[in-house]
Amino acid sequence: MQNDERPNQAVPDEDDFLLVERVLAGDRRAFEPLVRRHERRVFRVSLAVLGNTEDAEEAMQDAFIKAYRHLGKFRRESKFATWLTRIAINEAIQKRQARREFVSLDDSHCENELFMPRRTESWRADPEKLYGKQELREIVEKVIRELPAIYREAFVLRDVEEMTAEEAAESIGITLGALKSRLLRARLIVREGLAAALEEPPTLSKKILHTAEGIAISVAMRLMRATRKQA
Amino acid sequence: MKKTLNCNDVLENLSSYVDGDGTAEFREALEKHIAHCRRCRVIVDTTGQTLKIVTDVEPFDVPLSVSAKLYARLEMVLAEK
Numbered sequence: 001m002q003n004d005e006r007p008n009q010a011v012p013d014e015d016d017f018l019l020v021e022r023v024l025a026g027d028r029r030a031f032e033p034l035v036r037r038h039e040r041r042v043f044r045v046s047l048a049v050l051g052n053t054e055d056a057e058e059a060m061q062d063a064f065i066k067a068y069r070h071l072g073k074f075r076r077e078s079k080f081a082t083w084l085t086r087i088a089i090n091e092a093i094q095k096r097q098a099r100r101e102f103v104s105l106d107d108s109h110c111e112n113e114l115f116m117p118r119r120t121e122s123w124r125a126d127p128e129k130l131y132g133k134q135e136l137r138e139i140v141e142k143v144i145r146e147l148p149a150i151y152r153e154a155f156v157l158r159d160v161e162e163m164t165a166e167e168a169a170e171s172i173g174i175t176l177g178a179l180k181s182r183l184l185r186a187r188l189i190v191r192e193g194l195a196a197a198l199e200e201p202p203t204l205s206k207k208i209l210h211t212a213e214g215i216a217i218s219v220a221m222r223l224m225r226a227t228r229k230q231a
Numbered sequence: 232m233k234k235t236l237n238c239n240d241v242l243e244n245l246s247s248y249v250d251g252d253g254t255a256e257f258r259e260a261l262e263k264h265i266a267h268c269r270r271c272r273v274i275v276d277t278t279g280q281t282l283k284i285v286t287d288v289e290p291f292d293v294p295l296s297v298s299a300k301l302y303a304r305l306e307m308v309l310a311e312k
């Protein structure tokens with residue numbers, strides 16, 4: 001279930017620029033649509049850096065507030081989305097450092113070694129036919145969450161947010177070469193994780209449960225949107 | 232790019248291939264390798280499939296409670312003089 005008002009990848013930059021101008025001209029309410037348009041990306045990158053929802057929630061709030069207070073510094077040389085993503089990543093990295101969790105050496109020492117795939121049997125059936133979307137999403141989210149931080153960042157920016165490799169490297173503040181090498185490893189680990197999860201066939205009861213959950217979430221999202229519109 | 236690729240070359244250049252990048256010559260060389268190497272073919276195919284699934288399931292939507300708290304906090308900030 002997705003909010004149809006938040007198509008992250010298809011946000012026209014011109015509309016962002018207009019909204020930024022309105023905020024700078026004193027129309028503070030124009031900041032809200034900017035938040036709505038980029039909420040999911042900011043959440044995803046915060047989560048990619050920090051690895052858990054609680055910390056990502058706080059980092060996301062701080063990133064938007066920082067963007068609002070420093071909006072005057074935004075230059076049209078880059079997309080608003082790229083500028084905002086950079087703020088969000090910095091905010092999340094600062095939080096990670098504050099909780100004294102450093103990127104483990106285990107994560108980076110093997111960066112340049114080739115990851116050797118272990119599961120090399122072809123998949124029995126198309127996972128998208130075997131599982132419901134919600135169930136498959138949970139599997140995918142679990143595999144991505146378990147990636148070491150430096151690979152998770154690269155993967156989320158490039159393959160979840162579908163940024164270009166150049167944009168992703170710029171947002172994280174690493175070279176294109178480093179991004180590509182982390183991304184390859186991340187992709188191979190995610191493939192491996194997915195292959196492992198797919199070895200266990202989905203049960204019928206799980207399928208029914210997930211369909212029910214999907215409907216409940218969908219209803220809740222509609223209610224929230226309706227309430228927001230009224231407010 | 233070499234005319235023939237070995238299994239390591241395929242692995243190292245996997246991203247370019249699944250992203251649809253690289254010269255026609257490179258893509259052809261890779262395809263020639265996977266036509267007779269089952270292991271590499273599985274890795275290339277399932278990596279492509281993995282990325283398609285990741286896009287299709289749209290992971291990590293903002294939880295309702297997280298979104299609500301964000302708007303509540305912004306409301307306060309936007310109301311500041």
